Amino acid sequence: MQVTTSSGKYSIKHYPDTVKEWKKEGNFFYFYTTETILEVRIISDKIVRFRYAADGTFQRDFSYAVSPQLEDSPEKFVIFEWEETFEIRTAAIRVYIARDNLRITITDLEGQIINQDELGFHWQYYLQKGGKIVYCSKLIQENECFYGLGDKPTELNLRGKRMENYGTDAYGFTSTTDPLYRNIPFYYGLHHNMAYGIFFDNTFRTLFDFGKERDDISSFWARGGEMNYYFIYGPQLLDVARAYTKITGTPELPPMWALGYHQCRWSYFPDTRVKEIAAEFRKRQIPCDALYLDIDYMDGFRCFTWDNERFPQPKQLLTELADDGFKTVVIIDPGIKVDPNYSVYQDLVKNNYACKRADGALMEGDVWPGKCAFPDFTNPAVRDWWSGLYKSLIGTGVRGVWNDMNEPAVFEMGTFPEDVRHDYDGEDVSHRKAHNVYGHLMSKSTATGLKKYAMPERPFVITRSCYAGAQRWTSVWTGDNISSWEHLWLASVQCQRLAVSGISFAGSDIGGFIGEPTGELYTRWIQLAVFHPLMRTHSASNETGFNQEPWSFGASYEAVVKQFIELRYQLLPYLYTAFWQYATDGMPILRPIAFVAQEDEQTHHRHHEFLAGDHILVSHVSEEGMLEKEVYLPKGNWYYYFNDTMHTGSAIATVATPINEMPIFVRAGAVIPQYPIMQYTREFAIEEMLLHVYFGEETTHSTLYEDAGDHYAYKNGEYNVIDFKQHSTAQQFVLRKRFRGGYASSYSQYKIVIHGLPFTPSKCLIDGNEVNLESLQLDGHTWSIQVNRSFEDIVIEA
Structure with missing residues (x-):
């Protein structure tokens, strides 16, 4: 088949022909055709990598995304030769490779199709720019849904969409803007209650079509590089999510303060203004852990410098802030001002560290400091x-x-020209190949420096642009959004999508970066952000001088905002536990409802509901003046957080949405740990941990993880994992606890608050010993009891 390029020249599309020979080397299989070689690597029983040498020569097997800890660990695999196919069978799937054209069909062990090539792999020469355009097309299965691809600002289900990865400074993006800042070439397919994932590890400009061009065909392709993709079988969507982070890596635990509330603006200066903001938080008793300094703290926007007039004594300032519980986060951009008297620029040029054009001239472009040169982070x-x-x-x-600005963004050009050269860890490539990893590697280098010099404290990094696998060292935010109700909805969708694309540590600019929110919009955004792992208000300077702090919208809104920021701090042990699950097992912190109830087709196209952690379901208030909202609940029983009303799942629940409430539900049977309200994390040592226990008659497991929160002793065993199991009946409440770990917690007891107990207690036993019923306190519709933290069993009988 022939296609016409924009230059008017023709390029033949090439397809593999018949397999001439094959061989096996350990867990690698190679299939040879006239031009093409297919390499099949069995990584595990459910993870297989397919890699094609288009013209018989493989490129360097190198990845900026794949975790160094990834190890091949298949339980078993065997190959069969049939008349028309080769079959590689693992303990979980069957991979069929057609003899006449290398097309792939993957089934479960019973033979049900999971994923199937249409044309499969094919390619053409990229006549204008060199190299090859590599393609892969697949058949869309009946009622198949697609998810993933990072920060795409559209419905969670990507069916019928075409998307592109090419990191872009998308200022004021909308629901139709594409591409955006991040480049995550990983997606999920779901059909017949079977889920799979495909991670296309290619750093060139990549495109994905989920039935837009042809409604029965999905495809992905890259304008350069190799066809190199990982297939992941679930069959559960969350199984795929965990396996993807096995490939691309999981993060270390962040400092606890990074999960607190962050306040940022472009820009807080001079130092007296920063002190005023800090003092106002403490005066109003609104919790806050982090204050940000945007580009105006620098000397003429020169990175790694301080403006001597605006910030004459930075160390003293930051020490004073730290003494009052604030951590300071500063911005660093990649653009280095062209200034012969500036030491960073001198080193950049002297050591030949700057990006260069194809003819050897420095890559120069205007950013905030004016004319800049740029480090080659590859x-x-x-x-x-x-x-x-x-x-x-x-x-x-x-x-x-x-x-910030690390897509990379350049004012007059948008980004670097494609002829810019990069080292690419010894490969020497054009910007076409390096563009999508530029910000990725900048943030990796930043994280390395912070970890080295902040030791033993844990580092915190936030980046605007990145590639797959960045979750190993950084958090992200969704970029330069707008103060609008549409962007509040986008914040929810984007953070859910990022979470299932490996990057859970994400948030949006609360209230919107561009424009001025109303008090109602800001308050509703704060409510949603309570459940986003990164909770940061950020806004741009503007002509009116409007400030976007929690108290900026009047006393009535301030009271509600304060209430919800306090809720964030109360939920920190629950959220920190969810982060530990993410760091150890790759479990996303935010889970779209389809990911927790994929067997229920009603969930496949929903995007308003998500789980934060194991047991809290959230659906934000998404429209101005909304007085009630319909929320779809997964199967099971759910308590409405604000009044303990019980709702049955697999159905719509309609709840009122006054300004001081939002739809929050807790799974029946759950144990939700809470801290007392504090003004910043670790403000004081807690003496009692609060456990909210929601009565349920199905066996429900909950977990509490704890450690010191801001150093690495947890890697040496100084942590606790506390498992709870509730399995109650209409006549008996039963809560069991099991403990493991070696961390000396500050508290000595739990206060257990039981929600929804359907009977009046007549007997209470703790570890088999009956206790005085006066130990149980009735407060409205909840019962509470204080117990020693060493307890193992609580039984309350009717």
């Missing part, structure tokens, strides 16, 4: 140098770094 020597630059900032008291 060079390991540059990454090492860049990480060393953070020593001075950490020494000043900086606790976190915010990498």
Whole structure:
């Protein structure tokens, strides 16, 4: 088949022909046709990598996404030769490779199709720019749904959409903007209650079509590089999510303060203004852990410097803030001002660390400082140098770094021209291949520097642009959004999508970066952000001088905002536990409702509901003046958080939405740990942990993880994992606890609050010993009891 390029020249599309020979080397299989070689790598019983050498020569097997800890661990695999196919069978799937054209069909062990090639792999020469355009097309199965691809600002289900990955400074993006800031070439398919994932590990501009061009065909392709993709079988969507993070890696635990509330603006300056903001938080007793300094803290926007007039004594300022419980996060962009008297620029040029055009000239472009040069973060020597630059900032008291403008963004050009050259860890490539990993590697280098110089404290990094696998070292936010109700909805969708694309540590600019929200919009955004792992207000400067702090909208809104920020701090042990699950097992912190109830087709096209952690379901108030909202609940029983009304799942629940409430539901049987309200994390040592227990008659497991929250002793066993199991009946409440770990918690007892107990207690036993019924206190519709933290069993009988 022939296609016409924009230059008017023709390029033949090439397809594999008949397999001439094959061989097996360990867990690798190779199939040879006239031009093409297919490599099949069995990574596990459910993970298989397919890699094609289009013209008989494989490129370097190298990835910026794949975790160094990924190990091949298949339980068993065997190959069969049939008349028309080869079959590689593992303990979970069958992979069929057609002899006449290398087309792939993957089934479960019973023979049900999971994923099937249409044309499969094919390619053509990229006549205009060199290299090859590599394609893969698949048959869409009956009623198949698609999810993933990172921060795409559209409905969660991607069926009927075409999407592109090419990191872009998408200022003021909308629900139709594509591409955006991040580049995550990973998606899910779901049909017949079977889920799979495909991770296309290619850093060139990649495109994905989920039935837009042809409604029965999905496809993905790249304008360069290799066809190299990982197939992941579930069959549950959450199984796929965990397996994807096995491939691309899980994060370390963040400092606990990073899960607190963050306040940011472009820009807080001078130092007296920063002090005023800090003092106002403490005066109004609105919890806050982090304050950000945008580009105006620098000397002429020169990275790694301080403006001596605006911030004459930065170390003293940051020390004072720290003494009052605030951690300071500063912005660092990749653009280095062209200034012969600026030491960072001098080092960049002297050491040949700057990106260059094809003819050897420096890559120069205008950003905030004016004319800038740019480090080549694909060079390991540059990454090492860049990480060393953070020593001075950490020494000043900086606790976190915010990498911005790193798509990379350049004012007059949008981004780098494609002829810019990059080291690419020794490969020497054009910007076409390096573009999608530029910000990714900048943030990796930043994280390396912070970890080195902040030790033993854990680092905090936030980046605007990245590639798959960035969750190993950074958080993200959704970019330069707008103060609108549409963008509140987008914030929810994007953070859900990022979570199931491996990057749970994400949030949006609360209230919108561009424009001015109403008090109602800001309040509703705060409510949603309580359940986003990154909770940060951020806004741009504007002509009216409007400030976007929690008290900016009047006393009535301030009271509600304060209430919900306090709820965030109360829920920190629950959210920190969810982060531990993410860090150890790859479980997304936010889980779209389809991911927890995929067997229920009613969930497949819904995007308003999601689970935060194991047991809390959230559906934000998404429209101005909304007085009630319909929420779809998964199967089981659910308590409405604000009044304990019980709702049965697999159905719509309609709840009122006054300004001081939002739809929050808790799973029956759950145990939700809570801290007392504090103004910042670790403000004081807690003496009693609150456990909210929601009566349920189905066996329900809950977990509490705890450690010191801000150093690495947890890696040496200084942590606790506390497992709870509730399996009650209409006549008996039963809660069991099991403990493991070696961390000395500050508290000595639990206060257990039981919601929904359907009877009046006549007997209470703790670890088999009957206790005085006066130990049980009735408060409205809940019962409570204080117990020693060493308890193992509580039984309350009717």
